[in-house]
Amino acid sequence: MNPFDLPSAVADASTYQRTVAHLRARGIVLPRFSELAAPATMPSGARALAEAADRNAPDARNLFGLHWFNEAATLAGRTVPAHIELPSSITGVPARIVVMLGRHFPMIQAHKVLAAYACLAPRLVTGTFDPTHHRAVWPSTGNYCRGGVAISRILGCHGVAVLPGGMSAERFNWLEKWVTDPADIVRTPGTESNVKEIYDACAVMAKDESNFILNQFSEFPNYLGHYAVTGAAAGALFEALSAGAPGLRLAAFVAGTGSAGTLGAGDHLKETYGARIVAMEPVECPTLLYNGFGEHNIQGIGDKHVPLIHNVTNTDIVAGVSDAASDDLALLFGTPAGRAYLAERRGVDTATLAGLAALGLSGIGNVLAAIKTARRLDLGVEDVILTIATDGSELYPSELAAHLTKKGGRYDQIDAAEAFGQHLLGAGADHVLELDHRDRQRVFNLGYYTWVEQQGISVEDFERRRNQSFWRGLRTHLDVFDELITRMNRDIGNVQAA
Numbered sequence: 001m002n003p004f005d006l007p008s009a010v011a012d013a014s015t016y017q018r019t020v021a022h023l024r025a026r027g028i029v030l031p032r033f034s035e036l037a038a039p040a041t042m043p044s045g046a047r048a049l050a051e052a053a054d055r056n057a058p059d060a061r062n063l064f065g066l067h068w069f070n071e072a073a074t075l076a077g078r079t080v081p082a083h084i085e086l087p088s089s090i091t092g093v094p095a096r097i098v099v100m101l102g103r104h105f106p107m108i109q110a111h112k113v114l115a116a117y118a119c120l121a122p123r124l125v126t127g128t129f130d131p132t133h134h135r136a137v138w139p140s141t142g143n144y145c146r147g148g149v150a151i152s153r154i155l156g157c158h159g160v161a162v163l164p165g166g167m168s169a170e171r172f173n174w175l176e177k178w179v180t181d182p183a184d185i186v187r188t189p190g191t192e193s194n195v196k197e198i199y200d201a202c203a204v205m206a207k208d209e210s211n212f213i214l215n216q217f218s219e220f221p222n223y224l225g226h227y228a229v230t231g232a233a234a235g236a237l238f239e240a241l242s243a244g245a246p247g248l249r250l251a252a253f254v255a256g257t258g259s260a261g262t263l264g265a266g267d268h269l270k271e272t273y274g275a276r277i278v279a280m281e282p283v284e285c286p287t288l289l290y291n292g293f294g295e296h297n298i299q300g301i302g303d304k305h306v307p308l309i310h311n312v313t314n315t316d317i318v319a320g321v322s323d324a325a326s327d328d329l330a331l332l333f334g335t336p337a338g339r340a341y342l343a344e345r346r347g348v349d350t351a352t353l354a355g356l357a358a359l360g361l362s363g364i365g366n367v368l369a370a371i372k373t374a375r376r377l378d379l380g381v382e383d384v385i386l387t388i389a390t391d392g393s394e395l396y397p398s399e400l401a402a403h404l405t406k407k408g409g410r411y412d413q414i415d416a417a418e419a420f421g422q423h424l425l426g427a428g429a430d431h432v433l434e435l436d437h438r439d440r441q442r443v444f445n446l447g448y449y450t451w452v453e454q455q456g457i458s459v460e461d462f463e464r465r466r467n468q469s470f471w472r473g474l475r476t477h478l479d480v481f482d483e484l485i486t487r488m489n490r491d492i493g494n495v496q497a498a
Contacts (some may be wrong), residue, residue: 003218004461008480016127016488023124023131024492026156028060032482033225033389036067036114037232040079043245055106058178066114068233068267070104075242084355086367089346092425095251095379097370100234103358108174110360111230112140112216113147113263118225119214120151121430122477125484126137131157131166134212134465135183137205138162142171143391144216149178160211162186162196162201169398174282190295192366195305199455213426218308218455220474221481222261224341228396231268234386238273241384251379252389254370256362257288260310262388263404267314267471269386276316276377280369281349283320283431288443306447311471313440317376319369320431325423326364327403331411332401332419333357333364334393359394363389368427376429380425 010016023030029049035042039422042050046064053061066082082101091097102111120136123129129136135158136150145161152159165187175185186205187263188197195217205211216222234253242248250273257279266277273474279288285304286292293304306312332338333356342348342356366387393400403409405414433439444466451457464470 001213002461003220003457004219005479006474007122007128008477009484010126010127015130015249018129018130018163018206020238020488020491021123022156023488026060026098028155028472029063029489030125030331030485030493031064031066032485033118033228033478034482035064037229037448039064039067039069053106055163056258058107058150060154063117063154066107066117067229068100068111070106071101075237075240077235078243079242080240082236083237084352086434087348087352090342090352090356091367091371091374092349093371093379094375094381095374095383096241096248096381097367097374097385097387099355099359099387099389100236100237100391101332101355101358102363102388102390103360103394107150108143109148109394110143110147111262111388112143112230112390113150114225115144115216115222115230115259116151116214118221118229119216119219120148120155120220120486122481123212124479125435125481125488129212131155134158134159135208135210137162137202137211137213139202139215139217140214141195141198141258142395143165146171146174146178146216149184153178158184160184160186160205162188162198162205164171164190164198166190168395170395178465196450196454199211207222209390216261217305218451219347220309222385223264223309223311224478224481225475226261226264227268227475230262230265230388234265235272238269238384238386247382248384248389249382250275250386251377251383252276252278252317252370252385254280254373254385256280256366256390257310258309258362258390262390263310263315267311268315275386276373277314278317278319278369278373279315280319280366282322282365283322286320286431287446288318289320289431289433305450308442308447308451308465310447311465311468312444312447313466314468314471315443316435317438318433318435318443319366319372319376321368321372322340323361323365325368325427326361327399329364329368329423330359330361330393330396330400331403331407331415333359335404335416337412337440338416338419341413345413345417348418359389359390360391360393361399362391368423371424371427372429372432375427376432376434390416471497
C-alpha cells in the first residue's frame with residue numbers, strides 16, 4: 001500500500017458489503033472524527049453508549065469514548081479534558097505548564113487507541129480492509145499495538161501486535177490477556193530505538209496478502225486524527241484557561257517524537273493560536289538534534305528515524321531529555337518517600353501529588369521538555385505550555401522496580417531531594433535547538449534513508465511533504481472520512497447513535 005493513497009471512496013463494493021454485514025451483526029456504530037473532537041456534539045444515544053461501556057473490556061460502546069474528555073474537568077465554567085497544571089514550585093519556571101492526561105482513554109489507558117482507530121476506520125468504510133479476512137498488524141513500541149488489538153477485538157477481526165521485546169512487562173501482560181492467540185504477539189529485537197527491526201518484521205508478514213499492515217509511522221490518518229481530535233481538545237483547554245485569565249498566550253505545544261502523530265495536534269494549535277511546536281526526544285538517541293543514535297528508556301518513543309507523518313518543516317524546537325531524568329523522577333513521583341519529600345519540603349498539594357504519581361515515563365519526558373522550553377524562551381506568567389501524558393504510571397511498575405534495584409533497593413528523602421534538585425530545579429536549556437530553515441531541511445532530509453532507501457517511497461512523494469500545502473491538503477480528507485463513516489452507519493442500520 002502506498003501511504004499517500006488515502007482512501008476517499010469505496011474501493012471494493014463486495015468487501016464493503018461484507019464489512020457492513022459483519023459490523024451490523026456485532027451491533028457496531030462508528031464515531032465520526034468530528035464527534036471525537038467535540039464529544040458534546042455526539043447524539044445523546046452515543047454519549048449514553050459510551051457512559052454505559054465497560055471501560056476495561058472490548059466493548060463496542062467504547063468506540064465513542066476514544067476522546068480526551070473522559071473524566072473531564074470543569075474550568076471557567078467549561079468542560080475540558082482531564083489535566084494537571086504544574087505549579088512553579090515543581091517546575092522552577094513562571095510559565096504555566098499544563099499536562100493533558102491520556103490515561104483516561106478506554107481499554108488501554110493510553111491515547112494511542114485513538115490513533116489505532118484513526119488508521120483503521122478509513123480502511124473499513126472504503127472496503128479496503130475486510131474484517132472477515134484480513135489480519136490487522138499493528139507495528140508499535142508498545143501502546144499503539146495495544147490500541148490496535150483492542151480495536152480489533154471490538155470489530156471481531158484478527159489483531160497482531162508487533163513490538164520490541166524489551167518493552168515494559170506490563171505491556172506484554174496486557175497483550176497476553178487480549179490477543180486471541182499467543183502467536184499474535186510478535187517480539188522484535190531491542191527496545192525503543194529499534195524501529196527498523198519492527199519494519200523488517202512487518203515486511204516479512206506483508207508477503208502474506210491476508211496481513212494488513214497499519215504502520216502508525218507512515219499512516220497519515222494517525223496525523224489527521226491527532227490534528228482534529230487532540231488539537232481540538234488542547235484548544236478547548238487553552239480557551240478555558242484564557243477565560244479565567246485574559247491575556248494568556250499559548251506559547252508552545254510539546255509532544256514526544258514517537259510516531260509523530262501527536263505532534264499533528266501542534267499544527268492545529270499553531271494555526272489557531274500561534275503556538276510553537278516542540279518535539280521531545282531522548283538525548284541518549286538524539287536523532288533530530290544531532291543526527292545521532294543510541295538506546296534509551298523513555299518508553300513510547302520509537303526513534304533512530306524520522307516518521308513519514310512528521311511535519312518536520314513546521315516544527316519549531318527540538319528538546320532533548322535524558323532517560324536518567326525520567327527514570328529518577330518516576331521514583332520521586334511514584335514512591336512514598338518521594339511524595340513525602342514533595343509534600344513536606346516543597347509544599348506540593350495532594351491533588352498535584354496524585355497527578356504526578358499518575359505520569360508515565362514519556363509524560364515525564366514531555367514535562368521536562370516543557371520546562372526546558374520555558375527556560376530557553378524565557379517564558380513568563382502569561383505564557384502557557386500545553387503537553388501530553390500519553391499514558392499513565394500503571395504501565396511501569398516493573399520499570400520502577402528495576403530502576404530502584406539499580407539504586408541499591410532503597411529510596412529516601414535524600415534521594416528525592418537529589419532528584420528534585422538535579423532534574424527539576426537544575427533542568428537547564430541544554431540540548432534544546434530552535435530550528436531555523438537549514439535545521440528543518442537537515443532533519444527532513446534524514447527521513448530519506450528510512451523511507452526512500454529502505455521502505456520504497458518514491459522521491460517525488462517523499463519530497464512533497466516538504467511544503468505546508470501538502471499538509472493543508474491532507475486535512476480535507478477529514479470531512480471525506482466523516483461522510484464515509486456516516487454512510488456506513490446508515491448502511492449498517494445501527495443509527496440510534498449515529
